[in-house]
Amino acid sequence: MSETPQLPLLKRITPGSWTLLAWCAGTVLTFLVRLRLPGEGTAAVPPGVLIQRWDGLTTIGLAGLLTLAGARLLRRRPLAATTLLLTAAVVGTTPLGAGEIPLPQYLAVDLALYFVAAGRPRRTSLTAAGLALGVLAGYVSFRLAAGWAVGTSTELTVALTVPIAWLLGNSVHQSRTYADRVRAQTEAQAITTERLRIARELHDMVAHSIGIIALQAGAAKRVIDSQPTAARDALGTIETTGRETLAGLRRMLGALRQGEPAGPAPLDPGPGLADLDRLAATTTAAGVRVELRQLGEPHPLPPELDAAAYRIIQEAVTNVVKHAGTDSCTVTVEHRERELAVEVTDRGRGPGRRPDSGYGLLGMRERTALLHGDFTAGAHPDGGFRVTARLPIPALTGAR
DSSP states (O other), rough: OOOOOOOHHHHHHHHHHHHHHHHHHHHHHHHTSSSOTTSSSSOOSSOTTTTTTTHHHHHHHHHHHHHHHHHHHHHTTTHHHHHHHHHHHHHGGGGGGGSSSSSHHHHHHHHHHHHHHHHOOOOHHHHHHHHHHHHHHHHHHHHHTTTOOOOHHHHHHHHHHHHHHHHHHHHHHHHHHHHHHHHHHHHHHHHHHHHHHHHHHHHHHHHHHHHHHHHHHHHHHHHHTTOHHHHHHHHHHHHHHHHHHHHHHHHHHHHHSSSTTTTTOOOOOOGGGGGGGHHHHHHTTTEEEEEEESOOOOOOOOHHHHHHHHHHHHHHHHIIIIIOSSEEEEEEEOOOEEEEHHHHHHEOOOOOOOOOOHHHHHHHHHHHTTTOOOOEEEEOTSSSEEEEEEEEEHHHHHHH
């Protein structure tokens, strides 16, 4: 088994840890702006009682404990965690002597809101955003009611960060939802494609063999009394065909059992155009003579194209055996510069075959479409039936 790759360092940090780090960064910034830094005549913000009295520092510590508790609950109970973080923001603002909740005290709330919007249902994230805006409005309203100074402009700026954090988190949530939906559709399509692939292989492997067996069995039944030797030969062909089919099924099942869960099972590619002589001999022995015609200069083909061409010819010959009511057919394989063309024709007078009927024709169409080729099947102008497939050869293979 392949080892699961380790997540990057930043991905391993939990949302709660990020939230706690944001509170720590905001607290450090709160202290720095209340100190006279190099190059400043005075501190950017009056220090108030934050670094002058022990009770102010104790209140900051209490806000830190509330933030820690909220960070620990963020993954399991997001609304409770948001409430604790908002409480920490209010408590941490108390010793600052400010008329509003400053942005550094709200960084942890904004980051938590982002994670809630990214990972929770929209109703939960909207509730959390409503709590965040409600606390800001309540804080300003309380100070106005008490007749205290209020930094309305600064508080509006802080309030603007709430929808921004929610929108960013909601965008991530939508992207994840879309990616999950696409992944589910891709997996469903892959399962369907694999089922069709296995169905085609089973059909191509079994249908031809069963057709040959049925013809040989019928012939043996007719001559078993008058021509025992011919009947014995027919039974031998039935035995050989049956064993070969069973061996092919065992190989397929073995490949399916050993296939990796992450991808399609590597099915045995099976025979190719080099096995057409054997196919013709087997079908001829069953009573339908197959005339093979090779045109053009043969050149190496990709395994999937070689196998697909053989399966198309095999299925077309099987249809001749089963439906055409004739004793012969012609198979033409033409090697062109950029494509391989195959054609199977017969002059049979058997039951009509519609181009849109049967799993055999459907399988041939699917095989041709997978290789971006053209497939036609229909009545021949001079009588009988004709199947043609044009399979493009990849440029690299053609160049070789």
